[in-house]
Amino acid sequence: xxxxxxxxxxxxxxxxxxxxxGFESTSVQEIVAAAGVTKGAMYHYFSSKDDLLHEIxxxxxxxxxxxxxxxxxxxxTVQERLHRAAADVVETTTANLDDSKIFFRSMHLLAxxxxxxxxxxxxxxxxxxxxxxxxxxxxxxxxxxxxxELVVDYFFxxxxxxxxxxxxxxxxxxxxxxxxxxxxxxxxLGAGHVDE
Amino acid sequence: xxxxxxxxxxxxxxxxxxxxxGFESTSVQEIVAAAGVTKGAMYHYFSSKDDLLHEIxxxxxxxxxxxxxxxxxxxxTVQERLHRAAADVVETTTANLDDSKIFFRSMHLLAxxxxxxxxxxxxxxxxxxxxxxxxxxxxxxxxxxxxxELVVDYFFxxxxxxxxxxxxxxxxxxxxxxxxxxxxxxxxLGAGHVDE
Amino acid sequence: xxxxxxxxxxxxxxxxxxxxxGFESTSVQEIVAAAGVTKGAMYHYFSSKDDLLHEIxxxxxxxxxxxxxxxxxxxxTVQERLHRAAADVVETTTANLDDSKIFFRSMHLLAxxxxxxxxxxxxxxxxxxxxxxxxxxxxxxxxxxxxxELVVDYFFxxxxxxxxxxxxxxxxxxxxxxxxxxxxxxxxLGAGHVDE
Amino acid sequence: xxxxxxxxxxxxxxxxxxxxxGFESTSVQEIVAAAGVTKGAMYHYFSSKDDLLHEIxxxxxxxxxxxxxxxxxxxxTVQERLHRAAADVVETTTANLDDSKIFFRSMHLLAxxxxxxxxxxxxxxxxxxxxxxxxxxxxxxxxxxxxxELVVDYFFxxxxxxxxxxxxxxxxxxxxxxxxxxxxxxxxLGAGHVDE
DNA sequence: AATGAATGAGCCTTCATTCAT
DNA sequence: AATGAATGAAGGCTCATTCAT
Numbered sequence: 084x085x086x087x088x089x090x091x092x093x094x095x096x097x098x099x100x101x102x103x104x105g106f107e108s109t110s111v112q113e114i115v116a117a118a119g120v121t122k123g124a125m126y127h128y129f130s131s132k133d134d135l136l137h138e139i140x141x142x143x144x145x146x147x148x149x150x151x152x153x154x155x156x157x158x159x160t161v162q163e164r165l166h167r168a169a170a171d172v173v174e175t176t177t178a179n180l181d182d183s184k185i186f187f188r189s190m191h192l193l194a195x196x197x198x199x200x201x202x203x204x205x206x207x208x209x210x211x212x213x214x215x216x217x218x219x220x221x222x223x224x225x226x227x228x229x230x231x232e233l234v235v236d237y238f239f240x241x242x243x244x245x246x247x248x249x250x251x252x253x254x255x256x257x258x259x260x261x262x263x264x265x266x267x268x269x270x271x272l273g274a275g276h277v278d279e
Numbered sequence: 280x281x282x283x284x285x286x287x288x289x290x291x292x293x294x295x296x297x298x299x300x301g302f303e304s305t306s307v308q309e310i311v312a313a314a315g316v317t318k319g320a321m322y323h324y325f326s327s328k329d330d331l332l333h334e335i336x337x338x339x340x341x342x343x344x345x346x347x348x349x350x351x352x353x354x355x356t357v358q359e360r361l362h363r364a365a366a367d368v369v370e371t372t373t374a375n376l377d378d379s380k381i382f383f384r385s386m387h388l389l390a391x392x393x394x395x396x397x398x399x400x401x402x403x404x405x406x407x408x409x410x411x412x413x414x415x416x417x418x419x420x421x422x423x424x425x426x427x428e429l430v431v432d433y434f435f436x437x438x439x440x441x442x443x444x445x446x447x448x449x450x451x452x453x454x455x456x457x458x459x460x461x462x463x464x465x466x467x468l469g470a471g472h473v474d475e
Numbered sequence: 476x477x478x479x480x481x482x483x484x485x486x487x488x489x490x491x492x493x494x495x496x497g498f499e500s501t502s503v504q505e506i507v508a509a510a511g512v513t514k515g516a517m518y519h520y521f522s523s524k525d526d527l528l529h530e531i532x533x534x535x536x537x538x539x540x541x542x543x544x545x546x547x548x549x550x551x552t553v554q555e556r557l558h559r560a561a562a563d564v565v566e567t568t569t570a571n572l573d574d575s576k577i578f579f580r581s582m583h584l585l586a587x588x589x590x591x592x593x594x595x596x597x598x599x600x601x602x603x604x605x606x607x608x609x610x611x612x613x614x615x616x617x618x619x620x621x622x623x624e625l626v627v628d629y630f631f632x633x634x635x636x637x638x639x640x641x642x643x644x645x646x647x648x649x650x651x652x653x654x655x656x657x658x659x660x661x662x663x664l665g666a667g668h669v670d671e
Numbered sequence: 672x673x674x675x676x677x678x679x680x681x682x683x684x685x686x687x688x689x690x691x692x693g694f695e696s697t698s699v700q701e702i703v704a705a706a707g708v709t710k711g712a713m714y715h716y717f718s719s720k721d722d723l724l725h726e727i728x729x730x731x732x733x734x735x736x737x738x739x740x741x742x743x744x745x746x747x748t749v750q751e752r753l754h755r756a757a758a759d760v761v762e763t764t765t766a767n768l769d770d771s772k773i774f775f776r777s778m779h780l781l782a783x784x785x786x787x788x789x790x791x792x793x794x795x796x797x798x799x800x801x802x803x804x805x806x807x808x809x810x811x812x813x814x815x816x817x818x819x820e821l822v823v824d825y826f827f828x829x830x831x832x833x834x835x836x837x838x839x840x841x842x843x844x845x846x847x848x849x850x851x852x853x854x855x856x857x858x859x860l861g862a863g864h865v866d867e
Numbered sequence: 868a869a870t871g872a873a874t875g876a877g878c879c880t881t882c883a884t885t886c887a888t
Numbered sequence: 889a890a891t892g893a894a895t896g897a898a899g900g901c902t903c904a905t906t907c908a909t
Contacts, residue, residue, distance in 0.1 A: 240436045
């Protein structure tokens with residue numbers, strides 16, 4: 084770890100500490116101590132403590148967007164693509180649980196402008212997912228009894244809360260939880276079982 | 280509002296402010312100013328800022344427990360009771376959205392001991408709900424493809440995240456969202472439509 | 476103890492607590508709790524926390540003055556009277572160790588005026604004792620190599636510090652320490668042994 | 672004074688103020704104002720207000736120990752060494768009267784652990800001094816009518832109370848008081864006059 | 868004689884940030 | 889690229905005291 088560039092180390096330690104104690108309960112001093120550098124070094128790479136948080140958000144957003152668009156625009160029936168996207172976001176979330184904990188716990192701490200841009204990005208993500216649901220509803224393979232919009236809020240609530248209970252050392256792998264959650268989603272849309 | 284006893288006013292204002300800016304970003308000074316008293320008054324009724332948070336948690340827990348047990352132990356088929364309990368927790372949550380925002384965002388700020396007791400209480404709640412699902416699975420009216428435990432985590436993730444998107448001034452009432460969420464839950468368990 | 480009048484109980488508990496934790500580290504709340512009453516009661520009998528301290532000083536001064544004058548003006552040779560006065564102040568001090576601890580540790584906390592009056596009273600005490608020494612020096616039974624003034628400061632330093640080491644449960648009674656101290660004083664003045 | 676390093680200036684001003692008003696009546700604000708820096712600077716060098724007090728104690732202990740051991744283990748008859756040690760501690764005390772005032776007035780404010788270590792060090796000091804007295808008693812040059820232990824408590828009481836009456840601007844120098852006190856001590860032990 | 872809610876000033880401490888080096 | 893001394897604002901909390909009852 085001592086070989087990693089300082090910037091990466093700072094980001095990694097900040098992520099770990101923010102997830103563990105929360106952004107506000109983590110002091111810059113603790114972060115630089117964990118990374119084995121001094122404050123000056125941190126302020127050389129990041130303009131502020133908020134900037135650190137901002138970078139973490141950007142990293143998460145970028146990755147999630149990339150994966151969703153690749154799957155949603157990829158091959159397969161709409162059932163297959165929705166199942167795959169749902170399972171994937173769950174697995175990715177369990178693999179980066181610290182990011183997830185921070186994401187939904189610290190939104191209110193972002194600078195207003197940053198928060199706005201994060202929300203906009205998040206909105207795009209949400210809409211792409213919703214479009215997948217709507218596509219299936221239009222084509223009749225999904226029930227449209229519940230609005231697509233609400234279905235997505237329903238599903239992502241479940242995903243976002245993985246951080247509060249999922250444990251990598253528990254009985255289920257992230258992939259298993261992903262499959263189950265995707266099954267539940269598809270079932271709630273009245274779709275037959277999808278084999279992935 | 281000036282008529283309410285000081286203690287209630289403090290609790291109400293603290294709840295509002297914690298939900299809006301987060302616990303750590305809300306100063307005691309802001310709370311007492313909003314309640315129209317001085318710091319000394321607050322420390323007369325509460326032993327610390329943490330105590331204020333603790334009281335909010337207790338209030339939420341008490342109410343949710345009461346409602347769930349009343350419904351779960353009440354009359355009706357298991358489908359009806361699960362649907363009713365699910366819809367009710369959603370409606371209650373939308374009606375006390377500030378409490379909900381605080382609950383899942385500030386757990387890590389509670390004193391270790393308090394956190395433990397909150398978790399234990401929360402666990403009892405979770406288990407009662409899970410037993411309802413398991414009851415239906417055993418009697419064959421619910422699919423048991425997904426473990427009851429996981430179904431409950433899945434559903435409550437959705438409930439807990441209402442705070443991030445639900446808006447009382449939006450197009451849907453809390454009762455409507457409750458019905459939709461309960462429908463989705465029952466559908467994902469393969470249960471036929473339940474009329475409530 | 477519950478029978479003692481409230482005023483006495485407050486004074487007794489305050490003395491004990493001031494001696495144990497210091498005046499400034501003892502809160503009015505602690506005192507009234509120890510005495511089993513509420514703040515209002517304390518402010519009924521004493522005008523302030525300072526007043527409590529002031530009363531303790533007055534009580535000590537009164538007692539010490541009475542005893543010294545009675546002995547110094549009493550019968551016996553000057554050696555006998557000095558020995559008796561010295562042994563007595565030591566014994567009295569060990570018997571009221573809390574008072575002594577407070578006396579020399581909290582002088583700087585008295586209101587300027589009170590401090591002045593305590594100092595004046597203390598001065599009278601000191602002078603009566605010094606006169607006893609000087610009387611012996613003039614009559615030749617005591618060495619006058621060291622000024623009487625300094626001898627008294629020397630001796631009372633020893634007395635005042637009993638509070639830092641004397642322990643009622645230790646091997647020596649207050650009377651024994653008193654005899655030893657008086658012996659040392661007389662010896663340092665070159666006086667032969669005095670049997671008391 | 673502006674040239675002295677900040678740390679030294681803080682320690683010097685704290686010593687002066689603690690001696691004058693007492694530890695608890697001196698605010699950190701007063702200390703930093705007197706030293707011409709801000710609070711942050713103080714907390715850069717000291718971990719707390721208590722730490723400041725602790726440092727003062729350590730400084731005093733170190734100096735007194737060094738001096739006593741040098742004299743006690745040095746050349747000369749036991750009378751000469753005891754007289755020299757006694758006179759020296761008096762002179763050192765008058766030269767650092769603020770330290771002395773703080774020492775015996777604030778012991779009860781030290782953290783329990785610190786207090787314990789200060790007491791232990793103080794005990795070592797006391798014992799070295801007592802051994803000097805005992806040495807003279809064994810060899811017959813000092814009277815053993817009063818236990819060595821008690822003689823030391825007697826003498827150090829006098830020393831410790833210099834802070835309550837000695838005034839550098841008064842008629843006697845510290846060295847003069849030292850000689851008188853040493854004379855009184857030796858005389859009370861029945862030793863003939865020692866010329867130093 | 869005694870209560871207890873409420874005040875208001877002050878205290879110790881933390882912390883993100885800056886800046887000369 | 890990095891240090892570490894220093895700042896200044898703010899924060900949570902304590903406490904002696906008052907006052908209506």
